[in-house]
Amino acid sequence: MTVESLPNGVAEHSSFEKHAEKLLAQRVVLKFGGTSIGKFASQIADICLSSLSENKIAVICSARSGLSKAEGTTNRLLKASREAAKPDSTKCDAIVSQILHEHISAVHFKSTELSQRLQRAMTTECRKLSNMLATMPKNGQVSPENEDEVVSVGEKLSAQFLSMLLEDYGVDSEYVDLSDIIHFEVLSGLNQDFYQDLAQAIGRRIQLCGEKVPVITGFFGRVPGGLLKNCGRGYSDLCAALVAVGLGAQELQVWKEVSGVYTADPRKVPTARLLSSIHPNEANELTFYGSEVIHHFTIEQCIPKIPIRIKNVLEPEGAGTIIFLDDRAKTDPYHHQRPKRPTAVTVKQQITVVNVHSHRKVESPEFLAEICKILARWSLAVNLFELNECHVSLAVHSKTPFIKGAEAQDPDDLQIQHQDLANAIQELKEYGAVDVVHNMAILSLIGLQLKRSIGIAGRMFTALGDNNINIEMISQGASEINISCVIAEREALRALNVVHTDLFTFLE
Numbered sequence: 476m477t478v479e480s481l482p483n484g485v486a487e488h489s490s491f492e493k494h495a496e497k498l499l500a501q502r503v504v505l506k507f508g509g510t511s512i513g514k515f516a517s518q519i520a521d522i523c524l525s526s527l528s529e530n531k532i533a534v535i536c537s538a539r540s541g542l543s544k545a546e547g548t549t550n551r552l553l554k555a556s557r558e559a560a561k562p563d564s565t566k567c568d569a570i571v572s573q574i575l576h577e578h579i580s581a582v583h584f585k586s587t588e589l590s591q592r593l594q595r596a597m598t599t600e601c602r603k604l605s606n607m608l609a610t611m612p613k614n615g616q617v618s619p620e621n622e623d624e625v626v627s628v629g630e631k632l633s634a635q636f637l638s639m640l641l642e643d644y645g646v647d648s649e650y651v652d653l654s655d656i657i658h659f660e661v662l663s664g665l666n667q668d669f670y671q672d673l674a675q676a677i678g679r680r681i682q683l684c685g686e687k688v689p690v691i692t693g694f695f696g697r698v699p700g701g702l703l704k705n706c707g708r709g710y711s712d713l714c715a716a717l718v719a720v721g722l723g724a725q726e727l728q729v730w731k732e733v734s735g736v737y738t739a740d741p742r743k744v745p746t747a748r749l750l751s752s753i754h755p756n757e758a759n760e761l762t763f764y765g766s767e768v769i770h771h772f773t774i775e776q777c778i779p780k781i782p783i784r785i786k787n788v789l790e791p792e793g794a795g796t797i798i799f800l801d802d803r804a805k806t807d808p809y810h811h812q813r814p815k816r817p818t819a820v821t822v823k824q825q826i827t828v829v830n831v832h833s834h835r836k837v838e839s840p841e842f843l844a845e846i847c848k849i850l851a852r853w854s855l856a857v858n859l860f861e862l863n864e865c866h867v868s869l870a871v872h873s874k875t876p877f878i879k880g881a882e883a884q885d886p887d888d889l890q891i892q893h894q895d896l897a898n899a900i901q902e903l904k905e906y907g908a909v910d911v912v913h914n915m916a917i918l919s920l921i922g923l924q925l926k927r928s929i930g931i932a933g934r935m936f937t938a939l940g941d942n943n944i945n946i947e948m949i950s951q952g953a954s955e956i957n958i959s960c961v962i963a964e965r966e967a968l969r970a971l972n973v974v975h976t977d978l979f980t981f982l983e
Contacts, residue, residue: 501725503530506693506715508731509540509547511788512633515732516581518788519637520644522730523688525791527646533681533722534648534690535715536637538629539578548574548629549708552604556617556625559608567608575601578632584643593639597632604628619701623694626703627654630692630711638690649687653714656680657696665698665705670717670776678721691718707874709770716776716783727783728795729769734787735796736761736768738819739975743968746980750818752797757818757921760957764858764919765823774798817922817931820974822967826858827896828912828947829869831903843867846903853899858917859950859959870917870948870961915947916967918974919959931978932958938977944970 503526507519526532540547555570578597584590604625611621631652638650659672673695681689693711694702702710712729719727736758737747753761755778759771769783777783779800786795831846847857850871859870873892896911903909920935922928932951935958939946948961962970 501530502533502722504533504535504715504719504722504724504727506535506712506727506729507537507637507788508711508729509537509549509629509633510732511730512536512637513539513541513547513581515788516637516640518791519730520640520646522788522791523641523646524644527688530725532688533718533724534637534641534688535693535711535718536630536633536690537693537711538626539581539633539636541577548577548632549626552625552629553622555604555608556611556622559611559625560613560615560617562613562615568605571601571605571608574628574632578636581636584639586643589639589643593635596635600628600631600635619704620697623697623702627692627694630654630694634690634692641688641690647687648690649684651681651684651689651691653677653680653692653695655696657698661699664700671720674717674721674776676721677717678723681718681722706770706772709773712770712773713776716773716781719781720776724781727773727777727781728786729773729783730786730788732788733785734790734793735785736766736819738979739821739971740766743822744972744975746975748979750796751794752799753818754923755798755800756956757923758798760919760921761819761821763823764821764917764921764957764959766819766821769798817920817925817928817978819921820971820978821919821921822971823858823872823917823919824964824967826870826872826915826917826961826964828915828961829871829900829903830910830912831867831869831907832909833865833867833907835865842906846906849902850899852902853895855895855899859948859961861948861950868948870915912947914964915961916964916970917959918962918967918970919957920974920978921957923956925956925958927955934978935974936960938973939970942969942973944973 505523505526511519523532523534538548538552551570551574555567558564558566558570575597579594582590582593584593607624611617631654634652635650638648641648656676657673659676661669663669677695681691691714693714695710695714695717696702698705706713715727715729718724733741734749736750736753738750739747741747755774758768758774762768762771768785774783778798783798784795785798787793833842843860843862846867846869850857850869854874855871856874857869857871861868873895900909900911920931925931936946936949939960939962944962944966946960946962950959951957
C-alpha cells in the first residue's frame, strides 16, 4: 500500500508523518551557562525535552558555577594552574578534590547505574587533571597552552554531567568532547578562515552522533596563543555559535537566568523593560560597556544567517530577546527620522582614569600609539580617551577580570591588577607627569542612530547635572550608537536610574 492510498486517520499514515516531520526538523542549538548548570539542572532537562518535541537539538555546556563566577569551576581551575606553577605550593590537590566533590554532590539521578558511571568518569577526569598539574613547570609562569588544558576540564565535567542527566530523563544522548577538534593547520591565526574550518569540523563531528542528542563541551580545542588569551571567558558562547554554523541551525538559543536583554540591568533599575529584539551592533556595545549580553565573536559568526535568542531557564515559555539584523533602515527611508528613544543604558565599573601631561606637544599619532602599547603590555584596555596639545586622558580597565572572571575578587587577581597598573604608570612617566583617578565608572547610552537623535545627548547630561552627578570625560563619535561619559563609581547606580528614568520612562 502506498502512502497516498492510506485513508485519513490510519495509524500508519500518522506514524509516517511524524517520522517525516522529525527528519525535516530544523536543528536548534541550546547553550547553557555555568550558573544554570550549577543551580537549575532539572529545569535544563525539562527545556531539552520540550525542545525535542519540535526540533532536533544540540546542547553546549559552560563549566559549572556556584553562586557566582568567583566560586565557579573555571576560576578554581585557573587558581590550581597558578598554584601548580609555584615551586613550593601544596594547594593543587585540595582544589581539584573540591571541584570533584562539588560535581559529584550535584548528581541526584533516578538511575543508580548512571550515577555510578558518571562518578567514575568524573573521578577519572580529575585524576588526569591532578597528574597534569603535577608535571607542569615550577617556574611561576603558566603557558597559555597549559592554562587552556587545565581550564578545559570544567566544560568536560559539565558536559558529562548534562549528558547523563538527559539519559536519566530518557533522552538518548552522547557526550562530545571538542578539546581535540582542531586537526587542521592554523596558518594565519584566528581569522574568519580559521573559524569557518573549525565550524565545518565541529559539524562533521556532531553528525556522527546520528539521532542521539549531542551534549558538547563549550571548550573547543587548543589554539595558537591560547583560547583564553585570544577569546576570553566568552569562548563557550563562541563555541555555541560555531556549532550552530557547522550544523546550519535554525536558531541559537543562549539560556541565562534573566529573560533577555533589558533597557537597563533589572537588578539595579526596577523600571527596566524587556526588549523583544535588539540589533547585533547594539548587543556588542552593551557587552563592551558592562552588560554581559553575549560575546561579540558569537554574533560575528551567527549573524546574519542564524538569529540568536536570549532566554531564561526559569521562564522557558517566554519569548526572550532575539538578536538579528534590522533592515528597516534600507527599506523605510523615514524609519530613523521618526522620534527614536535609546535602546538601553549600562554602566561599566572598575574604571581608572590615567592622565598624562606631556613634556612636548602630543599631536603626533606616534605618541598616542606608544601610550596604548604600554597599557596593552600591562593588560590594560583603553575604553575612552581625550587628547589635546599637551595632555591625554584615558579611561582604562584591567583585562585580568575578563580572562579570570568578571566577578572574581581573588586576592591574587587583585594584586596582579594593582601591580600591572603600577608598572604601566612607571613606564608612562617617561612621557610626562602622570596622575591617576581610581574608582570610576563609564555610563553609556546605547541605540541605533543615536548620533542623529537630536537632543538625546543634551538630555542625558542635563539629567546627570540636575542630580549633581559630576562628569569626568565625555565621548561620542567613535560609534554612532553610543554616548558615554566617565563618572565616579560611587554615583554609578544613582546615575543609571536617573538616566533611565529621564530617557526611557518619560521620553515621549
